[in-house]
Amino acid sequence: MKKVLIYSISLHGDEEAMALQEAKEYISKGNSVLYLSCDESLCGCKLNPLFKRNQCKMCSFLQHARMKRILPIGVVLKNLKDYSDKNSARHISEFKYAYTNIAELKSLTYCGVKIGYAALSTYITLTRNLDAQFMGAVKLYIDILLQHQIRLTDSIIRILDDYKPDLIYLFNGRFAEYRPVLDLARIRNIEFVVTENVKCPPNCVRRNLFYNSIPHDAYACNEKYEIMWKSYSDPVEREKLARSFYENRRNAVFAGDKIYVKEQQNGLMPPNWDKAKDNIVIFNSSEDEFCSINERIDSERVFPTQIDGICTIVAHYKNDGNKHFWLRVHPNLKGLPFHYHQDLYKLSYSNLTVIPADSPISTYALMDAASKVIVFGSTTGIEATYWGKPVINLVFSYYNQLHVVHTPKTEKELWKLIDDQDLPCLYNDNVLKFGLFPMSVRKMEDNHDFPMDYKTYSFFGKKLYVQHYRNYYFHSLGLTALVELVAWKLGSLLSRNPFKKVPID
Structure with a gap:
């Protein structure tokens, strides 16, 4: 029996569905599974980039309401705040936020975790700004990303010491809300699985799993290309599909x-x-x-x-x-x-x-x-x-x-x-x-129990993509989308935050 830690960020759609699927598969094989969800103690992610605390609380509340209905029996649900470290505030205040350029920011680490890389990766993904001057609002924003990672690192260390997992499951691995989990798994030589969602029109979504690696590892991706190539029994069909990648892009x-x-x-x-x-x-x-x-x-x-x-x-x-x-x-x-x-x-x-x-x-x-x-x-x-x-x-x-x-x-x-x-x-x-792989999405890992195929709804001029697994929630995808949008907006309106938008200068 393995002890499996599944780390999931609340209400992230495909990410949550993939985490639930992994939880069900591991628990059904007789493993011990701890499902760890974020909350306002993290207070910031790619869905809440302005660090709105009440929005985090609402997101966490909605996820827990859903988990009561759909979390596989036997899986233990915990929040990050259950493992808060009372020393985190001191660690945050003592950390040296000394950087004036990208190279110096990348060099910042905490307990071996490359929090500088993750903060920069998160910031650039949100803004696409490679020319940022690290002063004023930009410096404040990145400092907060660093502080959140220090707090998250402290919590993950306590979890690893307490639960002692044999395997850790997480999404993506490069953003600030994930990097401490990834790096601590590597530091402690714990096996890990990183996943990404892969989409194929019109509404197909599949899991792409990376074992002890990340989606940005060329060697791991090349191995996947080889495995996919060998999975086809018909070489004529395989070559035709591979060539269609290049022909489609040209056309x-x-x-x-x-x-x-x-x-x-x-x-x-x-x-x-x-x-x-x-x-x-x-x-x-x-x-x-x-x-x-x-x-x-x-x-x-x-x-x-x-x-x-x-x-x-x-x-x-x-x-x-x-x-x-x-x-x-x-x-x-x-x-x-x-x-x-x-x-x-x-x-x-x-x-x-x-x-x-x-x-x-x-x-x-x-x-x-x-x-x-x-x-x-x-x-x-x-x-x-x-x-x-x-x-x-x-x-x-x-x-x-x-x-x-x-x-x-x-x-x-x-x-x-x-x-x-x-x-x-x-x-x-x-x-x-190389060309065959992106054309073979439907052959990748499927979420049989928590399907990620989605429908699109429009409310108040905003498009929402709602995965089918959310039928567990209200038995109506449209109602689910509307309730979550209203709750999300309410949490946002009730929040005080230091930024009106992610700063670029």
Whole structure:
């Protein structure tokens, strides 16, 4: 018999459903299961980013009302406040909140937990602001994220000492409300499972489980690609489905992610494209997505930032009249006011043309016409390999370990690759394995007992996605959605909080 600790954040829809499914599966196999829920002692998460205490209380109340109906028999339900540490206030006051830049913030730890990484990851996910000055309201906000993690770390340590679990289950692992649980499991050599939800239109949701790893671990993801590839008995069907990933993305059809080329004009090229030149296309990426996960991801960068890399490349070839670089700014950066996006349009080099994020110029037309493609980790990199182009990737990516792109470690290696007129395309079967995985969502772990497939409701101009497992609540998804929305709004209105919005300056 195993002792299993399941850590769940209240009312997070898919996350709660997956935690309940795991609780039922583990208890049905004769294990001991402790279901740990957050409450106002944490007072802040991605659903309550403004730290509204009464909203936390209402959320916790609603979850407990639901748990009385649907928590599997035999599972013990506890709140974080049941394990509060009376010394947490002193630990918070004694902690040195000494940071003035991203590197210093990332270096902050508490009891071995990388609370700096988690605070930064949470803040950037909420704001997409990589240019924050750590002073005033921004500093206060991040300090609160650090304080909450100190309190959470103290509570989790008490739980681990008291319950002594053999296995810990949690969601995601990188945000402030999860990182202490993940890092303490690693520090104490406790097995853990991290899960993510994966969606497939129109309303299908599945579990994606990572054993002793996280969703941002390329090795773990590559292993999943291999397992999924081998799970198909029909190789013809498998290859057709894998290729549909690349064809769908080119044709603006859903393929596991947001469709970024809907507003682009098929085949449209820049008017000043000179076919006589060596045209190298650079596809940048949403730099905020992987900037605060862990040291391994940070270490895979050739340059400190993407704009540093772009400037260094074009400056290195400023006297090479044969080469011209084209920067296709990622459509996901459209409208962002921050320097890491806006400064791209201030670049002034005779051998560089910048194509804005909202330009109708076709990503795939550029890809087809390029002699080489340079990427900063975006999916466009492996797509270009699929379409027969030599690709150079300069940062972390899930496909780096698949040997489908060139991955220089130094500037010297990069120049050699760019100068190679016969640089090969590294296409192999791993390209298809990568494409198959997001097209196989329905083969992933299903929530049989707590289905996450959802219906959409609109109340007061707000869209709510309500999972089917909530039928246990009022036996009416629409009524459930309305009651929870009213209760959520009530908790929000009755709360006092230090911020009207997450600060960006």
